[in-house]
Amino acid sequence: MTAATDAIVRGATRDWEPVIGLEVHVELDTATKMFCSCAVTKGDPPNTHTCPVCLAHPGALPVVNQRAVEYATRIALALNCTVRPRNVFHRKNYFYPDLPKAYQISQFDEPLAVDGWFEYWVGDEKLRCRVNRVHMEEDAAKLVHAGGEAGRIAGSDSSVVDFNRGGTPLIEIVTEPDIPSPAAAREFLQQMRDLVVELGVSACTMEEGQVRWDANISVRPVGSGELGTRTELKNMNSFRFLQQALESELPRQIAVLEAGGRIDQETLHFDPDTGTTTPLRSKEEAHDYRYFPEPDLVPLVMDPAWVDEVRAALPELPAARVVRFMERYGLARADALVIGGPGALARFYEAVVAEGVDPKLAANWTMGEYLAHLNAAGLEPGHGHVTPERLAALVRLVADGVVSTSAAKDVFAKMIEERGEPADVVERHGLAQLSDVAALEAAVAEVVAGHPSQVEQYRAGKQQVLGFLVGQVMKATGGRANPKLVNDLLRTALDR
Amino acid sequence: MIGEDDVRYVARLARLRLEQDEMRRMTAELAKILAHIDKMSELDTSAVPPTAHVLDLVDVTRADRVEPGLSREDALRNAPAVADDSFRIPRMG
Numbered sequence: 001m002t003a004a005t006d007a008i009v010r011g012a013t014r015d016w017e018p019v020i021g022l023e024v025h026v027e028l029d030t031a032t033k034m035f036c037s038c039a040v041t042k043g044d045p046p047n048t049h050t051c052p053v054c055l056a057h058p059g060a061l062p063v064v065n066q067r068a069v070e071y072a073t074r075i076a077l078a079l080n081c082t083v084r085p086r087n088v089f090h091r092k093n094y095f096y097p098d099l100p101k102a103y104q105i106s107q108f109d110e111p112l113a114v115d116g117w118f119e120y121w122v123g124d125e126k127l128r129c130r131v132n133r134v135h136m137e138e139d140a141a142k143l144v145h146a147g148g149e150a151g152r153i154a155g156s157d158s159s160v161v162d163f164n165r166g167g168t169p170l171i172e173i174v175t176e177p178d179i180p181s182p183a184a185a186r187e188f189l190q191q192m193r194d195l196v197v198e199l200g201v202s203a204c205t206m207e208e209g210q211v212r213w214d215a216n217i218s219v220r221p222v223g224s225g226e227l228g229t230r231t232e233l234k235n236m237n238s239f240r241f242l243q244q245a246l247e248s249e250l251p252r253q254i255a256v257l258e259a260g261g262r263i264d265q266e267t268l269h270f271d272p273d274t275g276t277t278t279p280l281r282s283k284e285e286a287h288d289y290r291y292f293p294e295p296d297l298v299p300l301v302m303d304p305a306w307v308d309e310v311r312a313a314l315p316e317l318p319a320a321r322v323v324r325f326m327e328r329y330g331l332a333r334a335d336a337l338v339i340g341g342p343g344a345l346a347r348f349y350e351a352v353v354a355e356g357v358d359p360k361l362a363a364n365w366t367m368g369e370y371l372a373h374l375n376a377a378g379l380e381p382g383h384g385h386v387t388p389e390r391l392a393a394l395v396r397l398v399a400d401g402v403v404s405t406s407a408a409k410d411v412f413a414k415m416i417e418e419r420g421e422p423a424d425v426v427e428r429h430g431l432a433q434l435s436d437v438a439a440l441e442a443a444v445a446e447v448v449a450g451h452p453s454q455v456e457q458y459r460a461g462k463q464q465v466l467g468f469l470v471g472q473v474m475k476a477t478g479g480r481a482n483p484k485l486v487n488d489l490l491r492t493a494l495d496r
Numbered sequence: 497m498i499g500e501d502d503v504r505y506v507a508r509l510a511r512l513r514l515e516q517d518e519m520r521r522m523t524a525e526l527a528k529i530l531a532h533i534d535k536m537s538e539l540d541t542s543a544v545p546p547t548a549h550v551l552d553l554v555d556v557t558r559a560d561r562v563e564p565g566l567s568r569e570d571a572l573r574n575a576p577a578v579a580d581d582s583f584r585i586p587r588m589g
Contacts, residue, residue, distance in 0.1 A: 088548065159587050
């Protein structure tokens with residue numbers, strides 16, 4: 001099975017395959033906006049970071065943010081794109097209240113970069129998606145609708161505009177329609193987000209909408225080389241919603257085609273409450289953006305030596321790191337993806353391993369208890385009381401047989417509760433593994449005496465019962481008994 | 497040749513409402529402007545690169561350094577209506 005064959009949808013008349021492309025927008029974490037020196041911030045009071053440029057006062061002139069160009073170039077190079085020697089900004093004209101100039105400064109036929117590709121994993125399969133282009137533009141302001149956050153003006157039939165976000169540097173990444181399934185689209189986005197975060201150009205915070213995406217999707221008979229008419233899906237603000245939206249659009253298109261109908265090229269809005277898509281307003285409003293070169297900005301000429309410098313300074317990218325983790329630490333691919341994909345988690349893991357503990361055991365604890373703890377506490381990797389040194393110390397206690405694996409989970413929980421060192425926690429709560437033979441022999445004898453029928457079954461040849469009896473001894477010792485020792489002692493006792 | 501339909505379309509893109517007599521006048525005027533452009537198109541410009549503006553400049557950028565902008569009070573001074581420290585507009589969406 002491959003991601004492509006997995007994605008085939010059986011229709012009433014024939015088998016269909018989805019064809020998916022994505023448009024990803026990323027807000028850059030520069031200090032200032034794309035074309036003016038207002039601060040880029042999150043969560044500040046409304047309209048406290050504006051100036052004549054980002055409010056579109058007459059006569060105000062935009063000037064390109066050099067760092068935004070550098071950050072965008074990093075993204076383009078990490079996506080294996082060709083950075084074009086000459087860049088021109090265009091005006092994209094449309095009226096909307098979040099766009100005070102009535103045009104967005106964007107790029108059109110002379111964008112930053114073209115013709116790249118991105119490789120991502122779906123299960124054990126590495127897929128490649130071509131990247132059509134990467135270009136630079138500016139974000140719109142934030143509209144707050146009455147009855148929503150601005151409840152105070154509810155009933156007044158108005159919206160309010162906060163221009164703090166207006167003009168934030170925004171990167172658009174457009175893929176070719178190379179993605180074979182909704183599940184693959186989700187993987188693509190998760191792994192691309194890891195990549196952008198790794199580049200240090202955006203935290204890609206989902207709650208803040210720092211990374212957003214639209215998808216286009218069409219279907220075609222399996223094996224057909226032609227592209228069907230596509231629809232564009234909007235309003236999918238989580239990875240899960242993206243997958244859901246695509247999964248609900250697939251059968252709709254197939255049903256239309258099998259009934260002899262035609263797919264309208266239209267924009268559909270995903271409703272997370274119903275899990276379905278509905279068309280946006282009429283096609284009469286089809287956009288005519290009347291792009292033309294922005295006369296207020298001069299072209300950017302991309303010096304090849306500078307581009308090479310940016311390329312040389314790229315960090316190790318997640319895809320390369322995943323492979324390195326597999327080779328160097330002997331991790332399975334699925335584990336290497338979980339730990340090696342997101343940069344912060346990867347760095348935490350390597351700090352644990354650097355303490356000299358077994359890499360596989362360290363991986364199990366990083367992916368297991370540690371990741372569960374981060375999710376439960378809403379923490380980013382590397383934050384909180386569980387430092388790499390502490391996790392390594394715990395892993396070492398397990399490896400040395402000082403605590404059993406099950407007791408170690410209690411130790412981990414108490415490390416967080418008490419903000420303590422694992423060794424102290426073990427000491428304080430008496431969680432050390434019981435390896436005292438005399439004491440364990442007593443516990444074993446008790447269990448053997450207390451379960452005559454199971455003992456008889458075992459002696460009659462039913463070996464599986466041993467596991468049950470080991471469990472009883474573990475239970476009797478509060479999970480602290482050394483399981484291997486218990487195993488040996490039980491066998492000795494039973495075979496007697 | 498430009499017709500009233502074209503003018504109506506362009507007017508809608510520009511959010512302009514034109515009365516019938518304005519429509520007729522605009523159609524005639526735009527036709528003249530386009531005829532003038534056609535006249536210029538007679539020149540052989542095959543050796544002239546497309547030029548978006550007249551400055552012989554490239555790579556004008558600025559450092560990513562925050563400079564003070566407008567106070568909120570000043571920013572909102574031009575707003576036709578204000579609510580919640582923001583520009584208030586007719587309801588969207």
